[in-house]
Amino acid sequence: YKAKASGDGFHAYGGGDDTDFTTQLRTVDELRAALTSGQFVLHYQPKINLPAGDVHDVEALVRWNHPTRGLLYPDAFLTLVEEAGLMRALTRVVLHIALDQAAVWLAEGRNLTVAVNLSASSMIDTDLPDEVAAMLTARHLPPGVLKFEITEEFLMADRDRARDILTRLRLHGVQISIDDFGTGYSSLSYLRDLPIDELKLDRSFVTPMVDDARAAALVASTIGLAHSLGMRMVAEGVESAGAYDELVSLGCDQAQGYHMSRPVPADELNVWLNARGSIGELTAPARF
Ligand code: C2E
Ligand code: MG
Ligand code: MG
Ligand code: MG
Numbered sequence: 001y002k003a004k005a006s007g008d009g010f011h012a013y014g015g016g017d018d019t020d021f022t023t024q025l026r027t028v029d030e031l032r033a034a035l036t037s038g039q040f041v042l043h044y045q046p047k048i049n050l051p052a053g054d055v056h057d058v059e060a061l062v063r064w065n066h067p068t069r070g071l072l073y074p075d076a077f078l079t080l081v082e083e084a085g086l087m088r089a090l091t092r093v094v095l096h097i098a099l100d101q102a103a104v105w106l107a108e109g110r111n112l113t114v115a116v117n118l119s120a121s122s123m124i125d126t127d128l129p130d131e132v133a134a135m136l137t138a139r140h141l142p143p144g145v146l147k148f149e150i151t152e153e154f155l156m157a158d159r160d161r162a163r164d165i166l167t168r169l170r171l172h173g174v175q176i177s178i179d180d181f182g183t184g185y186s187s188l189s190y191l192r193d194l195p196i197d198e199l200k201l202d203r204s205f206v207t208p209m210v211d212d213a214r215a216a217a218l219v220a221s222t223i224g225l226a227h228s229l230g231m232r233m234v235a236e237g238v239e240s241a242g243a244y245d246e247l248v249s250l251g252c253d254q255a256q257g258y259h260m261s262r263p264v265p266a267d268e269l270n271v272w273l274n275a276r277g278s279i280g281e282l283t284a285p286a287r288f
Helices: 010-013 018-038 078-083 087-108 120-124 128-138 152-156 157-171 213-228 242-250 266-276
Strands: 041-047 057-067 068-072 113-117 146-150 173-179 197-199 232-236 252-255
Touching: 018 057, 018 078, 018 087, 041 152, 041 197, 057 087, 057 197, 057 213, 078 087, 087 113, 087 120, 087 146, 113 173, 120 152, 120 157, 128 157, 146 152, 152 157, 152 173, 197 213, 197 242, 213 232, 213 242, 242 252
Parallel strands: 057 113, 113 146, 146 173, 173 197, 197 232, 232 252
Antiparallel strands: 041 057, 041 252, 057 068
16 A cells, blocks of 8 residues: 555544554554454434435444544545555445344334445445345345445546446445535536436535525535436535425435434434334335
C-alpha cells in the first residue's frame, strides 16, 4: 500500500509525520486481525417511509470496535482499508454480518431490507454478484432483503462493467441505490441505461433545505427526476422537523437522518422500531 495516508481520520491516531508510517503499518496489521476476529460491527439507521412514517429499510454502517481505541467510524479507517487492499475482505465481512442480521429480523417477523454500502473499488470485484447470491441462498433469504448503495464514482470508471455487475446483482433480487446523489462528476446519462432502484440525495442539499431556497429547489427537482424515471427518492441528512415536513409535502419517498434516529446497534434499533409499532414489508424493486 502507499506510504501516505490520505484519509483525514488516519491522522487522529498518528503523532507527527515521522510516526505516521509506523502507526500505519501497525494499523494495517490490526486491520487484518480485526477482519478475522469480529471487531467490525454494523450500526443501522432507519429509512423512514413518507408520509406514513413506517420503516421497511435500514442502512448498515460499519464501525471498528478497536480493542484500545474504542469505536472507530468509517472516515477513520476506510482509506487505509482501501490502501491495504483489504476492501474486498471488509465487504465480505460486512455482508455476512448484515445478512445474518436480516435473517434474524425476518425470523422475528421484521421484514427489513438492509442497504450495504459498496466502495467504488468494488467495481473490479466481479465475483461479488455470485458470492452475494450464494450468501442469500445459504441463509434462505428472499429476494428484496438486500440493497447496495453505490456512488456515481463506482459507475464512472467503466460503464459496461458497472452494467454487468449491477444487472447480475439485480437478477438475484438485490436492489441498487445511488448514494450521495448530486455530488458526483458523472453525467446523468447512466440513469438512462443502468438498472437503478433508488436515488439518495446527498445531505448537503437536504440538511439546509429549510433555510436555503436553492437547496430546496434541487431537492424538489430531484424528486421529480427520480419519479419520472420510476425510481424511489430518499433524502439523507434529515436533521430537523422542518426538513422532514418539507420532504413530505414535496412527495419524497423516504427520509433518513439524525432527526429520526442516528445509526445504532440492531438491538437499539429494535427498541426504536417497537416504539413506533412498524414492521413493514420488504421494499419492492423499481419498475422500469
Ligand atoms: P454514507 O453511505 O453516505 O452514509 C451516511 C453517513 O451520514 C453516515 O456516516 C451516517 O452516520 C451519517 N448521517 C446519517 N444521518 C445524518 C444526519 O442527519 N446528519 C449528518 N450530518 N450525518 C448523518 P458514517 O456512518 O460515518 O459513514 C460514512 C461513510 O462511510 C458512508 O457514507 C459510506 O460512504 C461509508 N461506509 C459506511 N459503512 C460502510 C461499509 O460497510 N462499506 C463501505 N465500503 N463504506 C461504508
Ligand atoms: Mg450510504
Ligand atoms: Mg449517503
Ligand atoms: Mg453521504
